[in-house]
Amino acid sequence: MISGFTVAIDGPAASGKGTISKAIAAHFGFAHLDTGLLYRAVGAKVLAGMEPTQAALELVPDDLENDALRTPAVAQEASKVAAIPTVRAALVDFQRSFAARAGGAVLDGRDIGTVICPEAQVKLFVTASADVRASRRFTELSGKGMDVTFEDVLSDVLARDARDMGRVDAPLRPAEDAAQIDTTDMAIADAVAAAVAMIDTKI
Numbered sequence: 479m480i481s482g483f484t485v486a487i488d489g490p491a492a493s494g495k496g497t498i499s500k501a502i503a504a505h506f507g508f509a510h511l512d513t514g515l516l517y518r519a520v521g522a523k524v525l526a527g528m529e530p531t532q533a534a535l536e537l538v539p540d541d542l543e544n545d546a547l548r549t550p551a552v553a554q555e556a557s558k559v560a561a562i563p564t565v566r567a568a569l570v571d572f573q574r575s576f577a578a579r580a581g582g583a584v585l586d587g588r589d590i591g592t593v594i595c596p597e598a599q600v601k602l603f604v605t606a607s608a609d610v611r612a613s614r615r616f617t618e619l620s621g622k623g624m625d626v627t628f629e630d631v632l633s634d635v636l637a638r639d640a641r642d643m644g645r646v647d648a649p650l651r652p653a654e655d656a657a658q659i660d661t662t663d664m665a666i667a668d669a670v671a672a673a674v675a676m677i678d679t680k681i
């Protein structure tokens with residue numbers, strides 16, 4: 479069994495990193511952690527009235543099993559609490575333990591290759607144009623019956639990009655040794671195949 483093999487996948491909202499991460503985890507039998515869910519769970523607790531750092535310190539795995547974490551309001555709040563250094567610090571150990579688990583792990587987020595797992599064996603940075611990302615997110619949200627417009631989704635995506643890239647602590651950026659995959663004009667199956675090929679060379 480592979481031990482301590484970590485794949486770090488970072489990128490902005492709706493770049494395709496979540497889909498690629500799940501496909502890689504299924505292909506190699508690795509465990510998968512969507513680290514955005516940690517920040518979304520903290521954001522949801524803050525919207526319910528909790529203090530952000532306290533919410534992060536008290537987070538339990540069950541808090542991640544909640545469909546309500548997928549709403550645009552929670553996404554925006556997640557991006558806001560993610561700029562608070564004490565919130566980020568409270569979530570580091572959980573992510574690093576997950577990355578070190580036996581059998582291999584894929585973590586996706588914004589700072590996995592740069593801060594959480596700088597020693598990851600494979601680092602990918604997944605991007606796509608803001609228009610394409612907003613269009614994917616719009617299709618996803620309206621498919622779930624949410625009352626959203628493309629313009630609102632695009633402005634949410636741009637606001638989160640600016641906040642996530644502009645914060646002082648662990649901003650969204652590619653690690654120097656990350657391979658970049660631009661999914662703007664790429665079928666997801668091709669992006670997965672490229673990622674699988676890269677990982678195969680490192681196992």
Ligand code: DC
Nearest residue numbers: 513514517556557560587588589638
């Ligand atoms: O991946 P996502 O869209 O579910 O993430 C929601 C927010 O959480 C994102 O806008 C910024 C924050 N986040 C972060 O700061 N660091 C991570 N590793 C993952 C997410």
